[in-house]
Amino acid sequence: MRIGELAGLTGLSRDTLRFYERTGLLVSRRLPNGYRDFPPEAVPWLRYVRTAQALGFSLAEIARTGAELSAAPDAAERLSELFREKIALIDARTAELAALRADLAGRVGTGCPLAPA
Amino acid sequence: MRIGELAGLTGLSRDTLRFYERTGLLVSRRLPNGYRDFPPEAVPWLRYVRTAQALGFSLAEIARTGAELSAAPDAAERLSELFREKIALIDARTAELAALRADLAGRVGTGCPLAPA
DNA sequence: CTTGACCCTGGACAGTACTCCACCCTCCAG
DNA sequence: CTGGAGGGTGGAGTACTGTCCAGGGTCAAG
Structure with missing residues (x-):
């Protein structure tokens, strides 16, 4: 097209x-x-x-893994692997966000000192 | 300092x-x-x-809300509010990631067609 | 007084991801 | 055949977030 x-x-x-x-x-x-x-x-x-x-x-990273993918003989398997990696990344990021959320939630309502100078 | x-x-x-x-x-x-x-x-x-x-x-956004904050008379309250907003944002982002994760997980192992041309 | 660590400014440069522009070509409908 | 939509190129420009550098000032220790 x-x-x-x-x-x-x-x-x-x-x-x-x-x-x-x-x-x-x-x-x-x-x-x-x-x-x-x-x-x-x-x-x-x-x-x-x-x-x-x-x-x-x-x-650039996406292009790199993309090229790697199309070069691989077992593209479907490599792709599944990539997806599994991305899932792990998502899990890590989700955990980070949860930690951040807990941190912020713990401070709501307290007169904490975060204002700029 | x-x-x-x-x-x-x-x-x-x-x-x-x-x-x-x-x-x-x-x-x-x-x-x-x-x-x-x-x-x-x-x-x-x-x-x-x-x-x-x-x-x-x-x-720029951070600077803007920061300025707003230090101008507010009820800084602690505004900050708590901001935190609540951020928490909502985190929740939204977490949900997005969960959806993405489910999508990817559903494809692992299938010979799906995502390779570049 | 010299040396070295630390600080100042202004400005150039970098990487990422676009976005816009001028100028020209191609194709199809009317 | 002409007009307009859509395509091509090269290159400039933008916004964001830094990073580096030259040239020069400050300060405390030796």
């Missing part, structure tokens, strides 16, 4: 997609007229990219 | 502290010789800043 359609399907701008391609996050073939031609898998891939980004990964 | 001590106590660099001061995130008096003089409260305040940052607030 061409860039406009992909932009419509993902909610990303054309500029962002071109930017992602430049940084190696997205691959495309070219049509005879020079237009980019994205495969349909680009849609779930971009969903995955946004997920990973939400988890705090930089685009 | 002077900038070096604050840097030591918070783990931030002097440059970062000066940067925070420029952006209004941190306030200091000046000693007769021109050196910055930070109040001891700067330490918990910076801890709070890091917390808020971890929650996804930009430094």
Whole structure:
């Protein structure tokens, strides 16, 4: 599909997609007229990219694991592994948030000294 | 205290502290010789800043609520309120992560099509 | 008085993630 | 054939969050 359609399907701008391609996050073939031609898998891939980004990964990291993935002979297995890693990360982050929450909750109502100088 | 001590106590660099001061995130008096003089409260305040940052607030937002706070007559009450807001935010974020986790967990082991083109 | 640790300022530079622009080409409908 | 939507490129610009540096002042110890 061409860039406009992909932009419509993902909610990303054309500029962002071109930017992602430049940084190696997205691959495309070219049509005879020079237009980019994205495969349909680009849609779930971009969903995955946004997920990973939400988890705090930089685009460079995401591109790296993506390249690793497509190079692996056992892509499905590697992907499952990656997902398991991400799940662990989510669990860690959730625990962090819980700790933060407890800390803050413990202070609500107390006249604690956190105001700037 | 002077900038070096604050840097030591918070783990931030002097440059970062000066940067925070420029952006209004941190306030200091000046000693007769021109050196910055930070109040001891700067330490918990910076801890709070890091917390808020971890929650996804930009430094500008943190500075804004900080200014608002120090202007408020009922600082302790406002702070508790802020904390309650942050707790709600944490809960929302935790729920998001849980959803993401469930999504990923459901896919582990399946040969799902998320590889880049 | 010199040395070294520490502080000051202003400004350049960096990495991340976009966003916008000028200028040009392609394609299809009317 | 023309107009307009949509595509391409290179490059500049932006916002955020720092980081580094040159050039220079301050201060206490030896």
